[in-house]
Amino acid sequence: MSKGMYKAKAWGAKGGNFGILAAFIAFAAFPFYWMLMTMFKETRDLMNPNHNPYLYHMRPTLEHVRVLFFDTLYLQWLWNTAFVGFLVVLITLITAIPAGYSLARLTGKTGERLGIGIFLTYLVPPTILFIPLSKVISSLGLQDSLYSLVLVYPSFTIPFCTWLLMGFFKVIPKDIEEAAMIDGHSRLGAFLKVVMPMSIAGVLTVIIFTFTLVMQEFVYGLTFITASSRFTVSVGVPTFLVRGDVYFWGSLMGACFIASVPIAILYNLFVDRFIAGFTVGAIK
């Protein structure tokens, strides 16, 4: 084969690869692109079947976004999500950090089994638990309260984050703690003063991850909360903005886009660590 042919073949492979990627990107991102297109379009423009939907036939408008922020409970829902998210992150960190460390270092062979056991509870889905939990929540007098979500969400964030943190702690060399203990720290002291500062990135990953899980949760939110002012964003938008036969597509798409994209960007910054922790937990 001549040099030119090699080159042509390399270019061909590159082009094929590019084509595959382009197709996947179109599939993955199109709904979000479509939300963005729709949120600035006049309703009369959207609802005219003769208009090419890929183009703007009238001037872009901010009206849908204004309606969303000032005439609906959207801001309240965003705030509710942030409130629940903050408290769930707090509870998750307080329980999962010590548990993760304990599994990584202190409990040995039993711990390994226990770790897998804890991880497996993540596989017990809300679908089995939401019915009994709805009764538990109502007997605690928490129905329609955001605290019902604060109480229940850690039941799925703790198992997952414990597993992730165990992975992160396992990668830290044991020598470092041993050196600290020779220097007179207790085991607990070595953990708090030496291991924790080294694990900031892992903890940040867990925070982001917990927050996305809270934002995505739907079934418990739908089950425990009926007052529209106490919805989280993932429940409020589909149940309250879609009522009856009238769909305010512009505002609806704006609501979806604004809530989805920032969290995705944040998540993307941490996804490598997330995968690393996940697989170390599974393999080591």
Next chain:
Amino acid sequence: MTKHTQSLADNERWLGRVMIAPAIVYIVALVGFPFFLALFYSVSNITVGSTETSFIGLENFRHLLHNRTFLRALRNTFVFAFVSQALVLVLAKTLALSLLKDFRGKWVVRLLILLPWVAPISLGSIGWLWILDSVYSVINWTGRALGIFGPATWPIWLGQPTLAMASIITVHVWRLLPLATVILLGGLTSIPQDIHDAAAVDGAGFWRHNFQITIPLVLPIMLVAMLFGVVFAFTDMIVIYVLTRGGPYDTTQVLASLAFFTGIDGGDLAAGAAIALFLFPVLAVSAILMLRLARRTEVT
């Protein structure tokens, strides 16, 4: 510090137990306890308003097995989970392979591909609700503009049984593909380059390379991705709740959505719990597979 706390801080066995206790208590209280409650509900006649509940044995299950909607949902759940998982695996493998090489702007590509997974699925599904709208569907508009759809063709994506199922499966694949891809990518990058080089030197072609080297090496991690996917697909009700509510005529109803509509909207907690428990065998099998997998990787 007193002598007692001093010793606790150093006693590894006790420290280990104390540190893990809060997590275990939380999980037992909010996963274990409700799970047993679900078992109990399924053999009782409890409703949302009931104050007295009595044991009625397997009555709920017997009723379910004669209920056509339930049987339909059971079948749909399997179709939905297996078709979407098969598609996800094939697509994720393809996508992961083409993301393996480094190129400029890779992080943007990855961000775009991860979007469906990170964005709350209830919101993503609403995006699809608009794309699949019966009157303003952009797919139909494009199809007609390109001449793919004739003048008489105007699919109602969410209103015709087969199309509705296909739409739900598509949205589910859309949502689960990023996770499977990212997990597989992790597996692929951990294969040392030497192995690929050696295979190339020995003259292994594309298929042979794939089936004899790459796939066996990423198999454990591929199984992890698959188990997750199966569990998600089996237990998810969000896509269906937003897009079709199980319609038209229960043709897209699955166990999870039926459990919700029966137990919460309908107030029949006992029947809802019984429906949800039919998911349990699948989960148990997944859990056992996961444990086996964990043990196997432990050995190597």
